[in-house]
Amino acid sequence: MSFARREQNLALIGAVVTGAVLATGLLLLVLSRVNPAYTARLRGAATDLVAPFWATVRTPFDALGNGIDRVGDYVGTVPRLRRLTLDNAALRRAVQDRDAVAAENRALRRLVAVASPHVDIITIARFAGSSSGSYVRTAMIAAGNRNGVFAGQAVRADVGLVGRTVEAGASAARILLLTDPTSRVPVVVVRTGQAALAVGAAGPLLEIRDRAGAEIPLRRGDRLVTSGAGGLFAPQIPVAEVVDVGDAPRARPFADPGALDFVAVYRAYLPVPEAPVVVSTVPVPREARKK
């Protein structure tokens, strides 16, 4: 076989392989479009590989940061103490009022027999990775199936809602952050009681869409909390604060993942029932069935 022929054959094989590779890529893309869940296990495994790496790498930096914070605590202690003493007095009064309201609320709920599901905390985990590449805004945490974390659970910090878990491996999970464009959180405007959706926009702010009663204007500083609709997030978790009241109102999330080290994972407020809901047990006549 001559070298020229060999070269030609190699070039042909190369072109065929390239075509096959591109076709496979497009096939994966189509599968992603049709059924995004089909790679769940593969994704879980990838998360498992990456998260421990960052959990380890960030440890010395966290220690350093904590040390600096500890030194910083000594600076300006006296003014801070005075301020906190004042705050404490004000908060004590607020707590007393709140206790009365809470007791009244409990009594009223008992009166009308409101069922409020118990909200379980599953685990508290450390951030171990982020993805702010294209639009995708996800974070990884160092807790997975082994800790009881599965896809479809709520993630929050003390200041507010962080997002939801979308993939889980054995020891790590991926969180869809509020700012991801595919994130949609049913919220309520606290001041007006309007229901709306807080939609991620791949930027720092959330868009407020589908607000009930859009003719009532929003105000800057209006607080948005979860409504509990959809059953994933429990009601009354702080989500965001309105900062832009134009035609497309926008809000800034309370929880900034960059400022958080640890987050808590909660069981879904009202989990989706395992078995499909049976609407009717009356058998469908043969003539009415679709061929």
Next chain:
Amino acid sequence: MTSPATSIFRLRSPDDQVWAWRAALQRMVPAAVTLALIVATTVPIFVSVPIMPDLGLLAVIVWASFQPRLMPPWLAFGVGAASDLVTGTPLGVGATLLPLVVVFVRLVDARFTSHRYAYDWLFTSAVIVGAAVVEWRLLAFAGVVGPLAPLLIRAATTILAYPAVVALAARVERRLAAA
């Protein structure tokens, strides 16, 4: 180039066999470095603007341009699929984009052979911006619809990261050539 998988391999001397294994492993080094760069971009720092450069794309372009044999399209496919899994992008976006980039770079390099630094940087910039637009469409096809602006911001930071990645790739290649 006899790979350890062929039958002729067993007829070689032990020294030759070791050498062949080393050569086979060395061919995997660029892919390994690219994967390491992709993992490095998942560092847990949260910024609301996507300023993290796409180091994986950059590494693939650099190797496809300087050492095309070390970054064939099928390897770019593997790197892209791994990148999709690691960064949480719909699987298939990177796995389609990176082989396309390699094919494009090879086609252009077959016609223009200038490898002056400024030319390379400019050419890479053009490829990166083009890749951002293609990625935008691929993401939209996979169901993640959004504006183009964040991708262009990332394209800009990726272009700025070019010198660092070229320096890294050059170091790795020098080490490979010396070994």
